[in-house]
Amino acid sequence: MSSPDTTVDARPARRLTIARAIAEAIGQEMERDPDVLVMGEDIAKLGGVFGTTTGLLDRFGPERVRDTPISETAFIGAAVGLAASGMRPVVELMFVDFFGVCMDAIYNLAAKQSYFSGGQVTCPMVLMTSVGGGYGDAGQHSQTLYATFGHLPGLKVVIPSNAHDAKGLMLAAIRDPNPVVFMYHKALQGMGWLGTVQRSITDAPEGDYVVPLGKAKCVREGEDITLVGLGLTVHQSLDAAAQLAEDGISAEVIDLISIAPLDRETVRASVRKTGRLIVVDDDYLSYGVGAEIIASVCEAGIALRAPPQRIAFPDIPVPFTPVMEHFLLPSADKVTIAARQMMEVSSR
Amino acid sequence: MSSASNASDRLWMYATMVKSRYFEALIKPAYFEGKSPVFNMAKGPLPGEMHLSDGQEPCAVGVCAHLRPGDTVTATHRPHHVAIAKGVDLDAMAAEIFGKASGLSGGRGGHMHLFDARVNFACSGIIAQGLGPAVGAALASKLRGDDGVAVAFLGEGAANQGAFHEALNLASVWKVPAVFVIEDNAYGISVAKRDCTAVERNADRAAAYAMPGHFVPGNDADAVHAVAGEAIARARRGEGPTLIEIETCRLEGHFMGDAEGYRPEGEVERLKARDPIPAYRARLLADGFEAADLDRAEADARAAVDAAFAAARAAAYPKPEEAFAHVFA
Numbered sequence: 001m002s003s004p005d006t007t008v009d010a011r012p013a014r015r016l017t018i019a020r021a022i023a024e025a026i027g028q029e030m031e032r033d034p035d036v037l038v039m040g041e042d043i044a045k046l047g048g049v050f051g052t053t054t055g056l057l058d059r060f061g062p063e064r065v066r067d068t069p070i071s072e073t074a075f076i077g078a079a080v081g082l083a084a085s086g087m088r089p090v091v092e093l094m095f096v097d098f099f100g101v102c103m104d105a106i107y108n109l110a111a112k113q114s115y116f117s118g119g120q121v122t123c124p125m126v127l128m129t130s131v132g133g134g135y136g137d138a139g140q141h142s143q144t145l146y147a148t149f150g151h152l153p154g155l156k157v158v159i160p161s162n163a164h165d166a167k168g169l170m171l172a173a174i175r176d177p178n179p180v181v182f183m184y185h186k187a188l189q190g191m192g193w194l195g196t197v198q199r200s201i202t203d204a205p206e207g208d209y210v211v212p213l214g215k216a217k218c219v220r221e222g223e224d225i226t227l228v229g230l231g232l233t234v235h236q237s238l239d240a241a242a243q244l245a246e247d248g249i250s251a252e253v254i255d256l257i258s259i260a261p262l263d264r265e266t267v268r269a270s271v272r273k274t275g276r277l278i279v280v281d282d283d284y285l286s287y288g289v290g291a292e293i294i295a296s297v298c299e300a301g302i303a304l305r306a307p308p309q310r311i312a313f314p315d316i317p318v319p320f321t322p323v324m325e326h327f328l329l330p331s332a333d334k335v336t337i338a339a340r341q342m343m344e345v346s347s348r
Numbered sequence: 349m350s351s352a353s354n355a356s357d358r359l360w361m362y363a364t365m366v367k368s369r370y371f372e373a374l375i376k377p378a379y380f381e382g383k384s385p386v387f388n389m390a391k392g393p394l395p396g397e398m399h400l401s402d403g404q405e406p407c408a409v410g411v412c413a414h415l416r417p418g419d420t421v422t423a424t425h426r427p428h429h430v431a432i433a434k435g436v437d438l439d440a441m442a443a444e445i446f447g448k449a450s451g452l453s454g455g456r457g458g459h460m461h462l463f464d465a466r467v468n469f470a471c472s473g474i475i476a477q478g479l480g481p482a483v484g485a486a487l488a489s490k491l492r493g494d495d496g497v498a499v500a501f502l503g504e505g506a507a508n509q510g511a512f513h514e515a516l517n518l519a520s521v522w523k524v525p526a527v528f529v530i531e532d533n534a535y536g537i538s539v540a541k542r543d544c545t546a547v548e549r550n551a552d553r554a555a556a557y558a559m560p561g562h563f564v565p566g567n568d569a570d571a572v573h574a575v576a577g578e579a580i581a582r583a584r585r586g587e588g589p590t591l592i593e594i595e596t597c598r599l600e601g602h603f604m605g606d607a608e609g610y611r612p613e614g615e616v617e618r619l620k621a622r623d624p625i626p627a628y629r630a631r632l633l634a635d636g637f638e639a640a641d642l643d644r645a646e647a648d649a650r651a652a653v654d655a656a657f658a659a660a661r662a663a664a665y666p667k668p669e670e671a672f673a674h675v676f677a
């Protein structure tokens with residue numbers, strides 16, 4: 001799943017969770033660059049509710065690893081000021097659902113610094129947050145909101161599906177001169193208290209490397225149908241591809257990794273080959289990632305052998321009760337069924 | 349302080365604290381069902397986060413003793429004690445937490461989104477979100493000319509949220525019958541209040557919004573009752589909002605499964621030794637209440653909770669397709 005490791009030495013493979021990969025990347029960059037600092041709720045003593053800053057307080061001290069009050073408008077605004085002053089803040093707000101309280105600082109401030117100043121002022125900051133449901137935490141703790149952030153000019157938005165990419169993306173995000181919204185999916189995070197898709201726990205080089213922002217990756221090659229996912233839905237797509245292979249259907253899986261910028265070309269290249277497309281997304285259906293991907297393919301005039309499809313969360317708040325939530329969430333089985341149907345329709 | 353509250357309120361406060369504590373006591377084993385040997389928040393009959401209110405019961409009962417069904421209460425992610433004290437339907441509340449069709453919102457909301465319109469109760473998982481709605485409910489009472497009040501509960505951590513300051517200013521400018529109640533349990537998740545709050549006493553912040561601010565020490569139901577009684581009466585008289593800060597404690601983790609490594613050694617033991625419920629029972633006995641009356645009130649409270657849990661467990665889950673109902677009115 002991860003990119004081929006280019007180092008030649010016989011380094012023993014590590015098994016890194018996304019949480020540890022993020023913390024490792026931030027720590028390494030703090031060592032390399034004294035302008036990097038971390039702040040957010042519960043990120044110092046606790047090491048982040050999702051483990052993204054574990055160990056950093058002990059290594060770098062409270063000046064550079066700051067627990068904040070529950071004052072998001074203030075500390076995210078402060079991060080923009082720090083960035084404008086030449087620092088490189090990494091800010092956490094633990095759930096994407098909470099961004100409502102401080103959205104102005106994100107989309108009207110951070111995202112527009114460069115443009116409004118005609119390039120005089122930059123905003124090199126990382127805003128990291130958890131996304132996703134599936135564990136019964138109800139509608140203010142289970143959203144992904146990819147499209148909400150992908151829609152806003154001036155923000156880069158990434159979401160790793162595995163630890164290797166998480167580390168490389170975080171290093172790239174901290175070094176980027178723009179605000180980067182770094183989303184990590186709770187079902188992939190590797191927390192002791194929440195189940196984790198094992199495939200997200202990967203090896204990763206101990207040293208420095210970047211996974212470029214804005215580049216998608218083909219993570220399984222196939223001939224018959226293209227499955228596009230991001231974060232958790234990459235794994236659902238891979239599981240579906242394995243099931244489909246048993247039926248003799250060869251599915252290609254694209255991991256978007258980034259939705260802004262969106263690597264339309266990688267998706268188009270795949271669909272040119274397969275002629276069939278399903279986008280799997282755990283964000284709300286309408287105006288979402290799926291719509292954007294399908295539009296990108298259609299706009300390129302690519303001939304399709306079947307109508308393209310979106311599998312996403314319906315346009316309703318995320319309900320608490322598991323019988324409803326799991327009914328609504330995308331799953332590998334839903335992808336498999338949709339792909340089989342698409343194959344039948346188009347071979348007729 | 350004992351003379352501040354009348355006997356029937358005091359008995360009710362005791363029984364209601366017991367009811368709330370027993371509710372949480374039944375939540376605990378149910379929450380861990382299906383989550384062992386490997387703890388996984390997604391599993392069992394009570395998935396998701398679970399924020400217990402053990403230790404904070406005096407705040408809820410001391411305030412809600414003065415409220416009527418028509419008064420509004422907004423609460424937080426830690427809502428059970430306040431919901432129970434406000435008179436939220438216990439059976440429907442338990443069923444909601446178990447995600448059942450007979451729950452308050454048919455399983456859509458869960459433990460952080462309990463709504464009971466019958467008694468004007470609502471809560472939310474977003475910090476300080478309930479303050480604006482409380483100001484609005486209070487304004488509605490003022491405009492209608494009834495003597496209803498609205499009470500917003502919040503944690504001490506929420507007093508650093510912009511919405512807190514905006515809502516207090518607005519309530520004061522509009523002179524609405526609102527009461528803001530800070531439950532100071534000393535922590536917002538792992539962050540100690542002293543490490544993130546500029547003032548020693550949040551009650552002092554009332555001065556910035558030209559309203560009375562009261563600090564109630566001791567996690568004591570009678571003391572809360574006295575201060576809240578005056579604030580609510582003042583609001584009903586049309587004299588405007590009040591801020592109340594209550595010293596309380598959280599006897600459990602922030603949520604169930606919290607390792608609580610941020611607490612100083614021995615803190616929980618020290619807090620448990622000052623558990624407000626047994627202390628209140630001892631005070632009532634010293635003030636001449638009969639042990640038999642307290643026992644009976646306790647037994648009734650427990651029986652109501654037992655019945656609510658039994659019914660909730662036996663109740664049916666909703667049909668998955670019901671998820672599509674109520675997105676719009």
Ligand SMILES: Cc1ncc(C[n+]2csc(CCOP(=O)(O)OP(=O)(O)O)c2C)c(N)n1
Nearest residue numbers: 098426473474475503504505506535536537
């Ligand atoms: C806007 C927002 N920011 C952050 C959070 C995450 N969060 C949930 S509870 C909590 C701590 C709240 O502390 P406090 O207000 O003191 O309430 P307590 O948990 O102590 O009852 C935080 C930061 C949130 N739910 N909403």
Ligand SMILES: [Mg+2]
Nearest residue numbers: 503504535536
């Ligand atoms: Mg608190």
